[in-house]
Amino acid sequence: MKTESKLEKILSQGHFVVSGEIGPPKHANPEGIKKHTALLKDYVDAMNLTDNQTAIVRLSSIAAGVHVLQAGGEPIIQMTVRDRNRIALQSDLLGAYSLGMRNVLCLSGDHQSFGNHPTAKNVHDVDSIQLIKIVKDLRDEKKFACGEELKGNEPRFFIGAAANPFADPFEFRVLRLEKKINAGADFIQTQCIFDMERFERFMALVRERGLHKRAHIIAGVMPLKSAKAAKYMQQSVAGMIVPDEIVNRMEKAADPRAEGVAICVEQIKHLKTIEGVAGVHIMAVMWEEIIPTIVKEAGLYPRPKVE
Amino acid sequence: MIIAEGKPLAEVAGLIQGARKVLVVGCGGCVTVCLAGGEKETGILAAALRMLRQKEGNPLETVEVTLTRQCDPEYVEMLAKYVTDDVEAIVSLACGVGVQFLAERYNKWVVPALNTKFAGGTVEHGVWEERCGLCGECILYKTGGICPIIRCSKSILNGPCGGSQNGKCEVNPEIPCAWQLIYDRMQALGKLDLLMEIQPPKDWSKSRDGGPRKVVREDVRLA
Amino acid sequence: MQEFEPKIIAFCCFYCAYSAADLAGSLRLQYPANIRVIEMPCSGKTDVRVLLEAFEDGADGVYVLGCMEGDCHFLKGNFRAKRRVQQAKKILDEIGIGGERLEMYNLSAAMGPRFAEIAREFTERIRKLGPSPLNKNYASSRQGEDGRQAANSMKAGEQE
Numbered sequence: 001m002k003t004e005s006k007l008e009k010i011l012s013q014g015h016f017v018v019s020g021e022i023g024p025p026k027h028a029n030p031e032g033i034k035k036h037t038a039l040l041k042d043y044v045d046a047m048n049l050t051d052n053q054t055a056i057v058r059l060s061s062i063a064a065g066v067h068v069l070q071a072g073g074e075p076i077i078q079m080t081v082r083d084r085n086r087i088a089l090q091s092d093l094l095g096a097y098s099l100g101m102r103n104v105l106c107l108s109g110d111h112q113s114f115g116n117h118p119t120a121k122n123v124h125d126v127d128s129i130q131l132i133k134i135v136k137d138l139r140d141e142k143k144f145a146c147g148e149e150l151k152g153n154e155p156r157f158f159i160g161a162a163a164n165p166f167a168d169p170f171e172f173r174v175l176r177l178e179k180k181i182n183a184g185a186d187f188i189q190t191q192c193i194f195d196m197e198r199f200e201r202f203m204a205l206v207r208e209r210g211l212h213k214r215a216h217i218i219a220g221v222m223p224l225k226s227a228k229a230a231k232y233m234q235q236s237v238a239g240m241i242v243p244d245e246i247v248n249r250m251e252k253a254a255d256p257r258a259e260g261v262a263i264c265v266e267q268i269k270h271l272k273t274i275e276g277v278a279g280v281h282i283m284a285v286m287w288e289e290i291i292p293t294i295v296k297e298a299g300l301y302p303r304p305k306v307e
Numbered sequence: 308m309i310i311a312e313g314k315p316l317a318e319v320a321g322l323i324q325g326a327r328k329v330l331v332v333g334c335g336g337c338v339t340v341c342l343a344g345g346e347k348e349t350g351i352l353a354a355a356l357r358m359l360r361q362k363e364g365n366p367l368e369t370v371e372v373t374l375t376r377q378c379d380p381e382y383v384e385m386l387a388k389y390v391t392d393d394v395e396a397i398v399s400l401a402c403g404v405g406v407q408f409l410a411e412r413y414n415k416w417v418v419p420a421l422n423t424k425f426a427g428g429t430v431e432h433g434v435w436e437e438r439c440g441l442c443g444e445c446i447l448y449k450t451g452g453i454c455p456i457i458r459c460s461k462s463i464l465n466g467p468c469g470g471s472q473n474g475k476c477e478v479n480p481e482i483p484c485a486w487q488l489i490y491d492r493m494q495a496l497g498k499l500d501l502l503m504e505i506q507p508p509k510d511w512s513k514s515r516d517g518g519p520r521k522v523v524r525e526d527v528r529l530a
Numbered sequence: 531m532q533e534f535e536p537k538i539i540a541f542c543c544f545y546c547a548y549s550a551a552d553l554a555g556s557l558r559l560q561y562p563a564n565i566r567v568i569e570m571p572c573s574g575k576t577d578v579r580v581l582l583e584a585f586e587d588g589a590d591g592v593y594v595l596g597c598m599e600g601d602c603h604f605l606k607g608n609f610r611a612k613r614r615v616q617q618a619k620k621i622l623d624e625i626g627i628g629g630e631r632l633e634m635y636n637l638s639a640a641m642g643p644r645f646a647e648i649a650r651e652f653t654e655r656i657r658k659l660g661p662s663p664l665n666k667n668y669a670s671s672r673q674g675e676d677g678r679q680a681a682n683s684m685k686a687g688e689q690e
Contacts, residue, residue, distance in 0.1 A: 082461070086508060108468040111460055111478045122461070126508040129465035133505065145508065164469035169490050172467070175503060179465060183505050191469060238470040238477030316624040347579065351621065354582040359625045361586075362663045 005102040005158035006074045007046040009306050011216045017279030018300050020044040020291050024059035030067040036288045037071035043295040045303055046074040055115025062096045069100045077101050080109025085125035086145050097155035105160035106131040129183050135159050136184025161185035165202035167239040174205040181215045188215055189281045192222040194242040203276050212276030219271045222283045223290055224260035227251040268298040308337035309402045310435045311421040320359050322418040326395035333373035334401035341435050343421050344400030346373040377405025383412050443513030451492030458485035464506035536590040536656035538564050543573040545603040546639045547595035553642030561646035562653040574607025581618040591656035593633045627663055
């Protein structure tokens with residue numbers, strides 16, 4: 001075990017993990033976060049706190065993580081390299097660890113043109129792979145990015161990275177995943193899967209290079225609420241592929257929400273059978289209440305207990 | 308070259324609204340090539356300003372001069388005989404460098420007629436694109452001659468990010484994903500394995516972030 | 531009401547437009563005397579500066595006449611002219627004179643009647659628009675004259 005992370009422990013015990021996601025609010029009141037934590041903590045092993053997702057200003061990931069921890073959940077804080085330089089990133093890593101955070105997901109971040117502050121300067125001092133290496137070096141080499149040594153009390157994070165089998169170039173996606181693992185990623189969360197066939201091809205390449213043995217690969221899923229949501233994902237979100245048959249199922253369904261849940265549960269059950277998939281990451285955007293249902297119907301309840 | 312684009316006429320007119328006589332100074336360098344501030348554009352701007360002011364009943368006298376370049380003191384000096392006491396403002400159609408050189412040399416109200424945009428080149432007649440980020444430490448040999456600093460919207464050195472789809476950047480479908488281009492080029496060159504090396508964080512102190520920069524060639528300095 | 535006589539400059543390419551003008555003359559076709567024709571080797575030789583100069587020097591309307599698209603003697607000159615006219619129209623809008631006072635037309639050397647028709651149509655357009663804003667003083671000074679009915683559109687306009 002490299003860290004004190006509960007997520008790492010559950011993975012190391014061979015369980016098929018379940019993670020969820022909470023989008024912090026666009027204001028300064030943490031009650032919603034606490035409520036969602038109470039709702040989810042028995043159904044997921046850990047929950048991601050997004051970092052100004054889509055470049056929209058939200059309560060910070062680290063602060064949200066502290067609220068989750070206090071409410072009894074296991075937080076995975078996210079860090080994009082869009083908004084902070086290496087000085088601020090390392091400083092926040094030290095601070096987050098001191099507040100009890102143990103899992104961090106390192107991301108590039110959506111371009112600020114997508115968000116509510118498109119005129120902001122973006123930072124991108126380092127990219128996501130360089131950040132992974134920085135977090136790893138803090139933990140294992142006990143060194144800052146400049147090479148200076150930490151005199152003890154280094155932050156020991158369980159390091160996560162994202163992978164997107166649905167972006168291009170396809171062949172390079174697996175090589176880039178390998179680069180992230182080489183840089184120090186311990187676990188991977190993928191973009192949400194609708195094109196199962198492409199994901200299977202991706203996993204075949206992953207297994208070919210033995211990457212599933214070097215890092216825990218957690219597959220992303222998202223329950224669709226409506227046909228409109230499905231179409232939006234298909235047409236307007238860069239890096240996401242939604243096959244027409246999924247859109248059709250949603251359009252023809254008498255109860256779209258039930259259909260969305262059913263599709264999600266089918267996907268999870270299938271993902272459990274793919275070699276190399278260590279768990280599932282359920283992104284129920286603005287629909288966190290549905291996660292307990294999905295976890296139960298997918299046969300993943302109850303969750304293992306660790307202290 | 309440096310690519311610039313004309314400011315809206317109303318904006319330039321607003322900057323000189325009190326003046327009765329202005330110099331309108333073009334530049335024979337980059338802005339001539341990108342059709343923003345050469346002799347022709349200078350003539351058009353001066354005529355447009357005169358006509359706009361005439362229409363307002365507040366006539367404007369203009370003197371049009373196009374210098375070989377506005378970024379060299381010897382050429383800037385050639386403007387001196389036109390900078391008479393009755394000149395109340397100088398409208399410069401050079402890039403930001405030229406505007407500053409004129410302002411430094413002449414004790415007059417100097418205003419820019421252009422918005423200086425980027426370092427780029429001509430892709431076809433009438434179309435110019437950004438190519439160089441002026442980062443101070445060129446790494447084009449690592450990426451098959453395609454700059455990741457400026458052609459990637461996120462300046463990623465270990466790309467691509469997850470938003471690259473069908474070879475396009477997530478920011479704008481008209482922008483090609485730089486890392487798709489780099490991947491294709493390196494594959495064609497048989498050097499894909501170079502992309503597996505983890506590029507370390509960039510030294511931005513050599514770029515704008517380190518403060519205003521200077522280059523000196525001691526061997527050519529005479530004094 | 532005093533009618534104002536528009537001053538219109540027509541930049542005509544030698545190969546088509548000017549020949550059409552000649553033909554209109556030989557056919558004794560009537561067209562407004564408001565048109566001052568300027569012969570160009572090609573419509574594409576017309577610089578934006580010269581279009582603006584025409585307005586600055588007092589023209590109420592300007593048009594460029596070139597060959598039919600695809601038939602330009604210099605191959606693409608009339609396409610260049612078209613683009614430049616578009617650019618100049620934008621500038622005229624920004625100045626506040628109005629891009630409608632400038633136009634581009636295409637015709638062939640055999641189209642004498644069309645030459646006359648364009649002259650008539652454009653003169654009417656400018657007449658309706660009134661004098662160029664740069665000529666306001668000139669126009670209002672004309673109003674004070676002996677109140678005679680304005681010269682009809684067939685008589686030559688007065689030199690300033």
